[in-house]
Amino acid sequence: MMRVHVSSSALGALLVIGCVGVIFHASAQNTKGAGETGDKPYHVVDGFKVDTSTMNGFRAWRAAACDRCHGANQQGLVGPSLLESFKVLSKEDFIKTVTEGRLEKGMPSFKTSPIVMGNTDGLYAYLKGRSSGDITRSKVEELK
């Protein structure tokens, strides 16, 4: 009897330590990137109020006129739908595509565009949020 009691409370203590570890780990991750929550690279409220980094991504999207080929709502035009692409595209592939372009296929290189190159994280976050459906409209506003 006594043995069982001791070992089960020891197990309980282990579980508590485990949980604290998970919570600590999660909150440490949250402080990493601007506006990051959990595994999402963006922070959005009400579907369109976003963190500064994601907002700057949207500004880059506008300034570089990505919409003239990918559509005002990222739905695709002469370029593919980024709502679909972002379900499978890795961040590395995204940055490579935007930096080098796919010139033979009609995707330009943005290597010489400071606003795009300076905001690849935010641009990725913005498009990821649009693709996941968490950002519900293409025109976003900065979260105050």
Ligand code: HEC
């Ligand atoms: C002149 C038209 C044009 C413009 C402007 C343009 N793109 Fe593209 N983009 C394309 C085309 C066409 C493709 C498809 C290339 C292919 O077939 O692999 C593409 C592909 C992509 C892909 C890869 C999609 C996938 O499924 O692999 C990403 C990501 C992308 N574009 C992002 C952007 C962003 C971000 C901008 C603005 C900074 C932008 N594009 C501006 C035409 C354009």
